[in-house]
Amino acid sequence: MNQLQHIAIIGASAAGVAAAGAMRRGGFDGTITLHDGGRHLPYERPPLSKSAVSRGLKEIQSATSYAELEIELLLGQRAVALTTDREVIFDSAPTIRPDRVLLATGVSARRLPVSGAELHNVLYLRDAGDAEALSAELHRGGPLVLVGGGFIGLEIAAVARTLGIDVTVVETQERPLFNVVGPEVGGLITALHHDRGVRIITGREVTAMRGSKAVEEVVLSDGRVLPAATVVVGVGVVPNDQLVRTHGVKLSGGVVVDAHGQTDDPWIWAAGDVAVRRHRHLRRVGRIEHWDTAQRHGATVGSSMVGDLQEDTAVPYVWSDQYELSYQAFGRGEPTDQVVLRDGAQPDEFLAFSLSEGRVHAVAGINRPRDVRAGRSLVESGATVSAEALRDPATNLRRLPVLGGATK
Amino acid sequence: MTENAVIEPLPEVTGRKWSRACTTDEVPEDEGLLLTTLPKTSVFAADGEFYCVDDTCTHETYSLAEGWLEGCIVECTLHNAKFDLRTGEALSPPAERAIAVHPVIVKNNVVYVALPQNYLVKSEQA
Numbered sequence: 449m450n451q452l453q454h455i456a457i458i459g460a461s462a463a464g465v466a467a468a469g470a471m472r473r474g475g476f477d478g479t480i481t482l483h484d485g486g487r488h489l490p491y492e493r494p495p496l497s498k499s500a501v502s503r504g505l506k507e508i509q510s511a512t513s514y515a516e517l518e519i520e521l522l523l524g525q526r527a528v529a530l531t532t533d534r535e536v537i538f539d540s541a542p543t544i545r546p547d548r549v550l551l552a553t554g555v556s557a558r559r560l561p562v563s564g565a566e567l568h569n570v571l572y573l574r575d576a577g578d579a580e581a582l583s584a585e586l587h588r589g590g591p592l593v594l595v596g597g598g599f600i601g602l603e604i605a606a607v608a609r610t611l612g613i614d615v616t617v618v619e620t621q622e623r624p625l626f627n628v629v630g631p632e633v634g635g636l637i638t639a640l641h642h643d644r645g646v647r648i649i650t651g652r653e654v655t656a657m658r659g660s661k662a663v664e665e666v667v668l669s670d671g672r673v674l675p676a677a678t679v680v681v682g683v684g685v686v687p688n689d690q691l692v693r694t695h696g697v698k699l700s701g702g703v704v705v706d707a708h709g710q711t712d713d714p715w716i717w718a719a720g721d722v723a724v725r726r727h728r729h730l731r732r733v734g735r736i737e738h739w740d741t742a743q744r745h746g747a748t749v750g751s752s753m754v755g756d757l758q759e760d761t762a763v764p765y766v767w768s769d770q771y772e773l774s775y776q777a778f779g780r781g782e783p784t785d786q787v788v789l790r791d792g793a794q795p796d797e798f799l800a801f802s803l804s805e806g807r808v809h810a811v812a813g814i815n816r817p818r819d820v821r822a823g824r825s826l827v828e829s830g831a832t833v834s835a836e837a838l839r840d841p842a843t844n845l846r847r848l849p850v851l852g853g854a855t856k
Numbered sequence: 857m858t859e860n861a862v863i864e865p866l867p868e869v870t871g872r873k874w875s876r877a878c879t880t881d882e883v884p885e886d887e888g889l890l891l892t893t894l895p896k897t898s899v900f901a902a903d904g905e906f907y908c909v910d911d912t913c914t915h916e917t918y919s920l921a922e923g924w925l926e927g928c929i930v931e932c933t934l935h936n937a938k939f940d941l942r943t944g945e946a947l948s949p950p951a952e953r954a955i956a957v958h959p960v961i962v963k964n965n966v967v968y969v970a971l972p973q974n975y976l977v978k979s980e981q982a
Contacts, residue, residue, distance in 0.1 A: 466949060492950070508950075509952055510952065513952070681902065740936060740950075743949045743950065744949075747949070765936060767934070767935065772936070776933075779916060817922065817933035817934065818887070818922065818924065818933055820933070821924045821931070821933045822924075
């Protein structure tokens with residue numbers, strides 16, 4: 449790898465920071481530059497939607513660790529193009545010619561294409577600036593309308609209810625989280641929010657927002673009009689693949705990469721949310737938009753870029769804080785899976801497994817962290833297990849009898 | 857936890873004080889035993905040895921005694937950080953900093969731990 453002298457990472461995200469560290473720890477002694485359009489030291493995004501109290505940003509790594517690892521952290525440098533001459537062009541910094549470039553640009557909030565969406569107080573939540581704006585609005589009071597009943601929307605709902613704000617969630621599906629966790633778990637989490645006074649309107653779309661300057665009303669597809677002082681839109685994300693859209697690199701809902709993070713252009717690699725890939729424990733090729741996975745993927749791609757080929761096979765993990773509770777899940781279910789709920793499931797304490805042909809592909813729970821962790825081992829092993837045993841609260845998941853051989 | 861209940865003399869460790877933590881059979885198989893100290897500490901049994909570490913994950917406030925034990929590695933069940941019980945080293949993100957590790961001696965099926973002088977040890981017999 450003698451010819452590698454300079455690797456540039458675009459995006460000081462969870463994936464980008466992890467990649468930089470892995471390159472250095474992997475013995476690469478060339479130049480590592482880490483570029484980001486933002487001005488903050490790289491920070492953790494998950495807490496942004498989980499608290500209305502500004503506790504300051506939580507740094508991914510200490511400020512001194514970059515210098516210690518000789519990683520050049522270049523903030524305020526937004527990359528605007530990758531050229532076919534292997535140049536990276538920035539909006540306000542000199543062009544560079546790295547030997548390899550890593551896209552760790554993540555995703556952005558999908559915009560809602562309705563009239564009035566540009567009004568003041570119609571917010572999205574993705575970065576530190578968004579979180580600051582939302583926190584300021586919530587402290588002014590409600591009503592708050594959340595467009596989209598995904599995890600981010602529901603986390604904000606929980607935070608707002610804790611502040612005593614009137615909250616309505618508008619979800620186009622028949623249940624919040626329907627596409628993400630399926631109807632059973634979605635139903636439990638919906639009940640959790642109902643119990644805490646969140647109004648949930650399902651099967652309806654937002655068709656317009658109205659107001660003179662700031663938003664005042666949200667109009668639904670059935671003609672209903674909801675008063676609103678603040679609207680937060682959480683209707684999914686789009687990949688930040690603008691840099692390579694005209695480059696010829698294969699795209700398919702993100703930047704397509706191989707097991708090690710390389711695109712079909714050997715100069716360009718991608719890691720984290722923006723990457724589209726096959727994963728050993730998932731049944732669908734696609735993006736994995738989890739913070740934990742972004743870190744782990746970033747680390748393996750970083751190692752691979754400096755010659756130590758690695759693959760991220762860690763079962764994707766997501767957690768979400770809802771009120772004082774923590775939802776946790778490993779793996780990903782498919783709509784055709786058999787969902788097994790452990791007997792006695794309640795909105796504030798449950799355990800759910802997604803099975804296909806007797807194998808556990810996903811586990812999710814609230815207030816059962818060790819059982820959820822045990823479920824991860826079942827996903828990893830790929831062993832055939834009994835749905836009856838999973839359903840029985842007396843079963844020790846760590847000692848679960850295996851019915852059939854592992855396939856993985 | 858009991859201070860000064862040691863009958864047999866234990867080797868002096870500079871800046872630390874020995875306390876009786878528990879009996880060996882009080883330590884669960886797959887997780888840790890939280891001790892009544894401040895800051896919190898916990899005892900683990902792993903691969904036939906006993907270990908004592910600071911109980912709180914260095915990433916966010918969560919008990920490692922409630923973690924997932926595999927060999928000498930304890931994994932925080934909140935965000936998957938991993939620590940080596942022998943050295944305290946953080947082995948997996950999101951943790952960056954090590955946890956403190958404390959000397960342990962087992963005598964007659966009793967686990968003794970040597971905690972820094974400034975740790976508070978609450979006696980269960982109080």
